[in-house]
Amino acid sequence: MTTIEPAKAEQDTAQQSALPSQRSTATRGTRTIGIVAVVALGWLVAFGLGFSPADRDQDESVRILYVHVPTIWLAYLAFVVTAVSSAMYLFSKKKSLGWDRAAGASAEIGVTFVAVTLAVGAMWGRLTWGVFWQWDARLTTTALLFVTYIGYLAVRRLGGSHEQRAKRSAVLGMIAVVEIPLVHFSVKMWRSLHQEATVANLDGDTKMDGLMLFSLFVGVIAFTLLYVWLMLHRTRSMAMEDLLEERGLDEALAVRRAEAAETATAATSAPPTATMKTGSDS
Amino acid sequence: MDDAGFILGSYFLTFATVALYAWRAVRSGRKVSQQVPDDEKYWL
Amino acid sequence: MITVACLIAAKDLRVERRSKIVTNQVLPFAGITMVSFAFALDKQNVLDTVAPGLVWLATMFSLLVIVQRTFAIETDDGALDAMRVAGVDPRAIFVGKAMALGFQLLVLEAMLFGAAVIFYGESIPSNNAFGSVVLLVTTMLSATCGLAAVGTLYGGLAAGFKGSETLLPLLTLPAVAPVLIGATKAVESAVGTSGAVVSEGWQWVGLLTLFAVAAVVGGALAFGPLIDD
Numbered sequence: 089m090t091t092i093e094p095a096k097a098e099q100d101t102a103q104q105s106a107l108p109s110q111r112s113t114a115t116r117g118t119r120t121i122g123i124v125a126v127v128a129l130g131w132l133v134a135f136g137l138g139f140s141p142a143d144r145d146q147d148e149s150v151r152i153l154y155v156h157v158p159t160i161w162l163a164y165l166a167f168v169v170t171a172v173s174s175a176m177y178l179f180s181k182k183k184s185l186g187w188d189r190a191a192g193a194s195a196e197i198g199v200t201f202v203a204v205t206l207a208v209g210a211m212w213g214r215l216t217w218g219v220f221w222q223w224d225a226r227l228t229t230t231a232l233l234f235v236t237y238i239g240y241l242a243v244r245r246l247g248g249s250h251e252q253r254a255k256r257s258a259v260l261g262m263i264a265v266v267e268i269p270l271v272h273f274s275v276k277m278w279r280s281l282h283q284e285a286t287v288a289n290l291d292g293d294t295k296m297d298g299l300m301l302f303s304l305f306v307g308v309i310a311f312t313l314l315y316v317w318l319m320l321h322r323t324r325s326m327a328m329e330d331l332l333e334e335r336g337l338d339e340a341l342a343v344r345r346a347e348a349a350e351t352a353t354a355a356t357s358a359p360p361t362a363t364m365k366t367g368s369d370s
Numbered sequence: 371m372d373d374a375g376f377i378l379g380s381y382f383l384t385f386a387t388v389a390l391y392a393w394r395a396v397r398s399g400r401k402v403s404q405q406v407p408d409d410e411k412y413w414l
Numbered sequence: 415m416i417t418v419a420c421l422i423a424a425k426d427l428r429v430e431r432r433s434k435i436v437t438n439q440v441l442p443f444a445g446i447t448m449v450s451f452a453f454a455l456d457k458q459n460v461l462d463t464v465a466p467g468l469v470w471l472a473t474m475f476s477l478l479v480i481v482q483r484t485f486a487i488e489t490d491d492g493a494l495d496a497m498r499v500a501g502v503d504p505r506a507i508f509v510g511k512a513m514a515l516g517f518q519l520l521v522l523e524a525m526l527f528g529a530a531v532i533f534y535g536e537s538i539p540s541n542n543a544f545g546s547v548v549l550l551v552t553t554m555l556s557a558t559c560g561l562a563a564v565g566t567l568y569g570g571l572a573a574g575f576k577g578s579e580t581l582l583p584l585l586t587l588p589a590v591a592p593v594l595i596g597a598t599k600a601v602e603s604a605v606g607t608s609g610a611v612v613s614e615g616w617q618w619v620g621l622l623t624l625f626a627v628a629a630v631v632g633g634a635l636a637f638g639p640l641i642d643d
Contacts, residue, residue, distance in 0.1 A: 204388070211379060212376075238584065246577060248575065325395065
């Protein structure tokens with residue numbers, strides 16, 4: 089009797105310690121960053137919609153730029169991070185999947201930001217130019233950038249092992265960095281040689297006074313913090329997803345081998361000499 | 371839509387999209403986090 | 415490396431000669447695309463102006479189909495894996511398949527230009543006809559190199575995985591946008607659409623050549639890791 093109870097008690101505590109007490113991807117670090125990001129965003133709204141003055145030429149519509157410009161800058165940052173992480177994965181000796189996950193998470197965030205940029209930009213264009221869209225160099229390239237990275241995300245979901253995913257997306261991540269400037273250059277040539285009648289100055293970079301520049305600065309800081317926060321959460325999440333996938337595969341393999349071993353012992357009276365290779369670590 | 375509508379709309383769109391993405395990220399993080407034991411979580 | 419590439423190109427073309435899939439299916443597809451354009455853009459003067467662009471659009475769509483085909487013959491029986499296991503240099507595979515793809519594309523483009531002459535009333539302007547023809551041929555060659563390289567690269571990337579048929583157009587079309595832009599403009603200069611002259615076309619050929627070089631070099635480098643699983 090006394091021998092059974094401690095064993096059972098041990099089993100219970102063993103089960104309990106296997107259950108995670110940390111039930112999210114948050115830590116003190118992310119909470120801090122998150123709070124500062126929210127405060128900065130609040131500040132941005134206050135300055136963007138309130139304290140900063142209306143532009144001389146663009147009137148109130150310049151306020152849109154305080155969110156529009158940060159989102160596209162962050163998108164560029166995100167895609168650069170994707171390219172660098174892809175390179176780190178491909179060219180490092182260890183080929184840690186952490187780089188691959190960072191590339192993927194950054195691309196996800198980048199795509200979200202580009203989508204927002206295009207939509208908000210269309211609204212700005214409606215106010216400033218009178219049209220939602222223009223086929224000028226910058227807009228066209230941004231639209232193609234968006235589609236290119238949607239393709240990148242689709243490639244990540246093609247299937248296969250994690251290493252295959254990592255290699256394919258890393259190659260694509262680096263190709264995109266070459267592709268985008270080429271596309272931009274071509275579109276610029278396309279648009280500069282046939283000067284269409286433009287509705288207004290397509291530059292969008294108004295002469296900003298001090299307070300306006302400051303509001304923009306706040307916006308960039310706020311969105312950068314947001315980017316870091318999102319990256320931390322997404323990469324941790326993806327690491328766990330990868331782990332669970334591998335676990336699932338290992339378990340399925342173990343079950344299969346157990347079945348095979350059973351049928352082998354059932355078929356022959358001699359014990360099987362199956363050598364168990366440990367997992368799929370490539 | 372007048373000017374204010376577009377301006378407020380663009381702020382709303384930006385923040386709503388980001389908030390939605392953030393919420394989904396945290397939610398999927400929680401879901402996976404419950405299945406993975408603590409010692410496998412490299413950030414802790 | 416070059417000999418192996420030529421062997422692979424020859425193999426692909428031999429497969430095509432025996433199966434005649436591109437000749438019997440893709441060329442008619444390109445033709446019907448040209449006809450569909452005419453249905454959609456009903457006015458003759460519109461067709462005149464956009465004809466060069468339409469030819470290249472039809473080329474792009476057909477490219478997608480041919481690339482699917484060129485990698486289907488590899489993955490269907492594990493031929494690509496067999497080549498790798500046999501120790502074939504992936505760069506040779508890339509160059510070989512790109513050459514075969516390029517050749518088929520050139521045939522396709524020639525047919526499409528012919529169709530444009532017949533259906534859309536395109537013609538080479540009589541003054542400086544030689545210059546126009548030179549521009550036209552150079553455009554076709556440089557554009558085709560770029561298209562073949564990009565097609566082979568992305569075809570190899572997506573080959574054999576679920577969802578690859580729908581993924582390929584999504585990946586390829588943004589990547590070949592420079593070719594579409596450059597080739598259309600160059601051909602417009604060659605045939606004199608909207609008053610363009612031959613001299614304007616050569617800068618676009620420059621763009622196409624730059625793209626082709628980047629695509630071939632980048633593709634050859636990237637192809638190895640992609641099929642090395």
